[in-house]
Amino acid sequence: MxxxxxxxxxxxxxxxxxxxxxxxHATGITKMFGAFKANDGIDLAIRPGEIHxxxxxxxxxxxxxVKILYGVLQPTEGRILWKGQPVGIPSPSAARKxxxxxxxxxxxxxxxxxxxxxxxxxLSDRKSRSALAREIEQISVEYGLPLNxxxxxxxxxxxxxxxxxxVRCLLQNPELIIMDEPTSVLTPQEADDLFxxxxxxxxxxxxxxxxxxxxxEVKRICHHATILRHGKVVSECDPQKETAAKLATMMVGVxxxxxxxxxxxxxxxxxxxxxxxxxxxxxxxxxxxxxxISLEVKAGEVMGIAGIAGNGQGELFDxxxxxxTCDRAASVSIDGKPCGNSGVTARRRxxxxxxxxxxxxxxxxxxxxxxxxxxxxxxxxxxxxxxxxVLDTDAARQLADRISRSFDVRKGTxxxxxxxxxxxxxxxxxxxxxxxxxxxxxxxxQPTWGVDAGAAAIIRQALIDLARSGSAILxxxxxxxxxxxxxxxxxxxxxxxxxxxxPTSGLTREEIGLLMGGMGEPLTADRGALHAG
Amino acid sequence: MRVELVRRGExxxxxxxxxxxxxxxxxxxxxxxxxxxxxxxxxxxxxxxSGGFFGALQQGFVDYGRFLYVFFIEPLTELWSLExxxxxxxxxxxxxxxxxxxxxxxxxxxxxxxQIAVGAITGSFLPIFFPDWHGPFMLPAMLVLGMLxxxxxxxxxxxxxxxxxxxxxxTSLMLVYVAQLFLDYLARGPWxxxxxxxxxxxxxxxxxxxxxxxxxxxxRISLIFVFIxxxxxxxxxxxxxMGFQIKVLGQAPRAGAFAGxxxxxxxxxxxxxSGALAGLAGxxxxxxxxxxxxxxxxxxxxxxxxxxxxxGRLNPIGAIFAxxxxxxxxxxxxxxxxxxxxxxxxxxxxxxxxxFFVLACDSFIFYRLQIVRxxxxxxxxxxx
Numbered sequence: 001m002x003x004x005x006x007x008x009x010x011x012x013x014x015x016x017x018x019x020x021x022x023x024x025h026a027t028g029i030t031k032m033f034g035a036f037k038a039n040d041g042i043d044l045a046i047r048p049g050e051i052h053x054x055x056x057x058x059x060x061x062x063x064x065x066v067k068i069l070y071g072v073l074q075p076t077e078g079r080i081l082w083k084g085q086p087v088g089i090p091s092p093s094a095a096r097k098x099x100x101x102x103x104x105x106x107x108x109x110x111x112x113x114x115x116x117x118x119x120x121x122x123l124s125d126r127k128s129r130s131a132l133a134r135e136i137e138q139i140s141v142e143y144g145l146p147l148n149x150x151x152x153x154x155x156x157x158x159x160x161x162x163x164x165x166x167v168r169c170l171l172q173n174p175e176l177i178i179m180d181e182p183t184s185v186l187t188p189q190e191a192d193d194l195f196x197x198x199x200x201x202x203x204x205x206x207x208x209x210x211x212x213x214x215x216x217e218v219k220r221i222c223h224h225a226t227i228l229r230h231g232k233v234v235s236e237c238d239p240q241k242e243t244a245a246k247l248a249t250m251m252v253g254v255x256x257x258x259x260x261x262x263x264x265x266x267x268x269x270x271x272x273x274x275x276x277x278x279x280x281x282x283x284x285x286x287x288x289x290x291x292x293i294s295l296e297v298k299a300g301e302v303m304g305i306a307g308i309a310g311n312g313q314g315e316l317f318d319x320x321x322x323x324x325t326c327d328r329a330a331s332v333s334i335d336g337k338p339c340g341n342s343g344v345t346a347r348r349r350x351x352x353x354x355x356x357x358x359x360x361x362x363x364x365x366x367x368x369x370x371x372x373x374x375x376x377x378x379x380x381x382x383x384x385x386x387x388x389x390v391l392d393t394d395a396a397r398q399l400a401d402r403i404s405r406s407f408d409v410r411k412g413t414x415x416x417x418x419x420x421x422x423x424x425x426x427x428x429x430x431x432x433x434x435x436x437x438x439x440x441x442x443x444x445x446q447p448t449w450g451v452d453a454g455a456a457a458i459i460r461q462a463l464i465d466l467a468r469s470g471s472a473i474l475x476x477x478x479x480x481x482x483x484x485x486x487x488x489x490x491x492x493x494x495x496x497x498x499x500x501x502x503p504t505s506g507l508t509r510e511e512i513g514l515l516m517g518g519m520g521e522p523l524t525a526d527r528g529a530l531h532a533g
Numbered sequence: 534m535r536v537e538l539v540r541r542g543e544x545x546x547x548x549x550x551x552x553x554x555x556x557x558x559x560x561x562x563x564x565x566x567x568x569x570x571x572x573x574x575x576x577x578x579x580x581x582x583s584g585g586f587f588g589a590l591q592q593g594f595v596d597y598g599r600f601l602y603v604f605f606i607e608p609l610t611e612l613w614s615l616e617x618x619x620x621x622x623x624x625x626x627x628x629x630x631x632x633x634x635x636x637x638x639x640x641x642x643x644x645x646x647x648q649i650a651v652g653a654i655t656g657s658f659l660p661i662f663f664p665d666w667h668g669p670f671m672l673p674a675m676l677v678l679g680m681l682x683x684x685x686x687x688x689x690x691x692x693x694x695x696x697x698x699x700x701x702x703x704t705s706l707m708l709v710y711v712a713q714l715f716l717d718y719l720a721r722g723p724w725x726x727x728x729x730x731x732x733x734x735x736x737x738x739x740x741x742x743x744x745x746x747x748x749x750x751x752x753r754i755s756l757i758f759v760f761i762x763x764x765x766x767x768x769x770x771x772x773x774x775m776g777f778q779i780k781v782l783g784q785a786p787r788a789g790a791f792a793g794x795x796x797x798x799x800x801x802x803x804x805x806x807s808g809a810l811a812g813l814a815g816x817x818x819x820x821x822x823x824x825x826x827x828x829x830x831x832x833x834x835x836x837x838x839x840x841x842x843x844x845g846r847l848n849p850i851g852a853i854f855a856x857x858x859x860x861x862x863x864x865x866x867x868x869x870x871x872x873x874x875x876x877x878x879x880x881x882x883x884x885x886x887x888x889f890f891v892l893a894c895d896s897f898i899f900y901r902l903q904i905v906r907x908x909x910x911x912x913x914x915x916x917x
Contacts, residue, residue, distance in 0.1 A: 323790050345793030356791060365785045367544060375777060376792045390772050420542040 015240060017223040018049040021084065023207050024069070024100075024176055029078035031064050038064040039075070040231040046176060051198060051208045053218040053239060055251055056228035057308065057480070057516075062211050065228070066178055069209070070102045071095040093124075101174035103165045105181045106286060111154040118153055119168045139170050143197050158285045159190035166197065177201065178209045183217060184310060185286060195221050213251065213308050215244045215517035229253055248513025252480055266300035271336075272472035273297040273320075273352070273441045278331040278340070280319055288312035288496040290319060295491060295501060297441070297472035302463060303501060304487025305476045308516050312496035313476050314357065317445045320474070321354040322347045334441050345380050353377070353439035355431050357446040357476075359423070363430040366419030370404070370411070371396040373418050374433060381437060399436070407432035408458060424455030431459050435466050442466060445476040460486050480512060494518050538900040548898045553844050553855070555897075556890035561601075563886045568600050569593035571875065596873060603872045604865030604883075614864060616751040620822045621863050624649070624814035624831065626759045626856035628838035630766045631807030633847040637770070638803045639783040644690060644705030645811040646835025647712035648683040652812025653819045654716055655682025657735060657826040660742040661724050667741030675742065676816055683812020684805045686712060691804035695797045701804075713829065720828040735826035744821045755817040759853065762810060766849035779803065811835060832863070833881075840888040843895075859884060 022045040031039040039061045046052045056062045067073040069080070071089035079086055082098055089095050092102070109118050116133045123132075133149040140147040145163040153161060162182065169177060183191040198208055198221060212218055218225060218239045225239040227250045235250045274296045282289040290312055297303045307313060318324040320332060322344040331340035334350040344354070354377075356362045364373045374396050375385055385396050397415060404411065407428040411421060418426060427448070434442060447463065448456035464486055467473045476493075477483050483490055484504060491501040492515035499515050572593035573586075584591070608614040628645045635642045656679030659671065690704040717733075726736040744753040770776035782789035782799050789796060818830045841859050845851030866880030 321791070322793075343793055344791065348793070354791070358787070361785045362787045362791055365781055365788045367784055368780070372777070372780075376781065376788060379774060379777070379792065386774055389774055391774065391777065417543045 023048045025081040029075050032076045046207050049202050049205045050223040053222035053225035054211045060228040061231040099175040101169035102178040109153045116149040143200050158185045176207045180211045215247050249510045252513040269299040271296050274333045291496045293498045301488045302467045302473045303489045304483035306483045307493035320443045351440035353434035353442050355444040364418040369415045370400040374400045403432040424451040427451050441472050443474045537903045539903045552894040555894045559890040560886045565597050568597040603868040608864040619752045622856045622860035623755045624834045627814040628811045629841035629852040630762050630849045631810035632842040635803040635807045637783045638779040640800050640803045641702045642807045644709045647709035648686050648808045648811035649815035649831045649835050650712040650716045651686040652679040652683035652815030653830040656816030660738045671741045679816025680809040680812045683808040687804040687808020691801045717828045737825045753821045763849040
């Protein structure tokens with residue numbers, strides 16, 4: 001840990017924030033969604049020629065702010081000055097007219113078309129295809145974005161596809177480019193190429209608003225950083241003058257919550273869930289590959305996996321549940337029985353239960369009644385819901401009622417469709433359906449995502465109670481407060497790597513924040529260089 | 534003011550049953566427009582004898598009244614046409630029951646017409662090559678071979694989808710034409726009756742090679758197959774784990790995978806079931822009303838069954854009712870052709886409108902209409 005910290009603290013190269021009046025100045029931006037303040041009086045000033053980092057956890061309000069600047073959303077309050085003039089940005093095309101471009105994390109390209117065709121589709125003024133191709137070539141040479149205009153997008157790598165998006169953006173001569181986590185889909189080498197391009201852009205006076213949570217990158221390339229937490233600006237700083245640890249603390253906050261479990265986790269119990277050296281390639285280009293993941297959860301304990309969204313949590317869940325199997329049986333063991341190559345039903349029969357992140361359409365079928373949804377995960381677990389292949393609907397209904405009673409699932413009719421329940425009530429049902437089985441191993445992803453405080457408390461307490469009764473529980477959550485509240489051990493997932501687990505007591509938020517910011521990943525070549533420097 | 538579709542909390546059971554009736558009503562209105570426009574187009578408006586525009590309009594309404602009678606009532610007034618109705622409804626319903634299972638699992642077999650043709654071919658193999666066999670096992674063997682043929686042919690698009698991810702809508706549809714042309718070739722070429730005066734038909738099946746009739750009518754025992762198949766499919770969907778799997782995978786594939794159900798297995802299974810029923814329908818035509826293998830054994834029953842499946846709410850029992858309605862449209866179309874001189878495509882137009890309207894009306898099962906008065910925008914506030 002210390003070694004990495006020392007490396008990260010070394011400034012890569014000195015960068016000076018340009019000293020000029022702001023190109024874009026947003027003041028007092030507030031955005032309400034119902035009673036929820038996604039943005040709360042945000043001030044942001046971006047100067048021409050700077051790379052301005054926007055840092056924050058999931059749900060800090062980054063996306064909302066960026067959508068407002070790009071005209072996708074309208075602010076509830078606040079105003080935006082562009083070159084000193086107050087402007088309204090009613091739509092993305094208005095933003096582009098002003099000179100604001102955006103490169104999204106997920107690309108919008110037609111795979112069957114060529115590069116030049118894709119770009120022509122996005123441009124409002126008509127040019128001949130060959131003139132456009134020449135222009136694309138010119139820009140790609142100028143900014144170091146090698147690209148063949150006549151290649152078909154389907155044949156391009158993810159990095160090349162991003163270049164198409166950037167070139168498309170540059171053709172409109174933007175003065176401000178918003179980039180949403182541009183390196184999350186790139187290899188380290190591709191990321192380095194992108195940074196060279198960004199330097200060329202800023203050298204010409206173009207400003208870049210760079211959204212990221214990867215501290216090392218921000219320290220390396222950004223001139224200035226604005227840090228959001230819970231919808232507010234908590235700090236502005238020069239990332240090169242701050243340590244990665246300081247940035248992490250600003251990002252995740254410092255307040256400490258008290259744990260609510262009365263009993264300490266039992267000591268020296270047997271391992272009920274173990275994962276050893278689990279690696280899986282990415283199933284599609286926007287997914288994350290799992291890389292040498294190992295973990296152990298013992299009877300009686302809750303283990304938490306923290307991390308920022310999109311770092312492999314979904315892929316890990318699928319690998320643990322058996323929705324995606326791997327070739328090596330030994331990579332996942334439940335109660336000592338290897339089951340890495342067997343499917344979800346076999347793993348349930350071994351005593352494991354799973355609660356996925358997405359309630360509707362994954363954990364439950366929205367248009368089916370609760371009594372049918374009970375059957376979804378418990379058709380083969382010895383609950384006597386089937387007799388000689390024929391459904392016992394009475395038994396299923398009784399089971400649904402039992403779950404609803406013990407987890408206080410509020411419903412309008414005796415057996416409603418799952419999709420008609422509120423988020424919190426459905427989540428109580430989906431979690432309750434598994435806990436009701438008293439599973440030996442429970443893997444649960446985002447147990448309280450989008451759930452009101454009352455339901456969240458019931459769910460967390462039920463998880464702790466289940467653990468103390470001798471089960472092993474793995475909680476994958478992006479809510480750091482939740483992980484710290486209920487987990488006995490914590491590991492952090494970052495770009496498909498899992499850090500070693502640590503006891504929650506004696507772990508500081510700063511340490512977790514650093515791991516979430518990618519500082520716990522194995523060293524790559526360029527981090528090695530940082531160490532040397 | 535504008536009209537919005539607002540999502541309902543739960544599906545509306547009432548709308549699920551009302552939707553086909555509403556669709557039928559809209560089809561009748563659409564049909565009226567077509568008949569009236571058709572009448573207007575045939576009248577020389579400049580000729581005073583025709584009564585001018587209003588005269589033609591009036592004539593159009595009269596025609597439509599006759600059209601409705603000929604289309605919907607007349608076929609029900611005589612015994613022979615009722616028997617004809619059952620004969621046409623039988624293959625349509627058999628196929629529609631299989632397709633209902635397919636569509637419930639979100640698998641799209643559009644090629645039942647081809648599976649009917651292949652079922653007819655494989656089922657006709659025995660009576661054509663062994664014309665003297667009439668034993669008690671002959672007919673069952675023909676039926677089994679017909680079902681196996683339909684299954685095997687339906688397995689092609691299913692396996693292509695599982696192995697290569699091809700779109701089963703396209704492959705199953707394209708295979709229809711392959712099967713039809715192959716049937717055409719057999720009937721004109723190798724399987725033609727050598728004593729048939731060069732007509733492109735096989736030898737006529739007889740004795741133990743044709744389906745017996747029920748009571749003293751022309752209705753064949755294949756009607757019983759319809760009820761057996763409908764009950765079996767209803768039981769499967771309502772009471773078995775297999776039916777549960779079909780529904781889960783059809784509605785939420787991700788939840789199906791989470792439940793441990795295999796999408797690929799279900800694609801194959803539903804294609805095989807629907808192929809078997811289409812094959813059965815094919816051989817029942819050949820061994821029934823048609824009585825020999827011809828260049829074509831079905832006037833589009835495989836496609837009509839798609840409409841029947843949806844009109845019957847993808848429910849096997851519903852398919853029986855819908856099947857009789859669509860069978861009526863075949864008879865009514867012929868009647869309209871004879872009595873009014875309308876095109877022989879009238880049946881197709883009627884069926885197409887019905888499918889269009891029923892799919893449109895099905896939106897109201899999950900959505901309801903709401904009239905929204907546009908609020909006056911106040912400056913300074915923004916609605917999200």
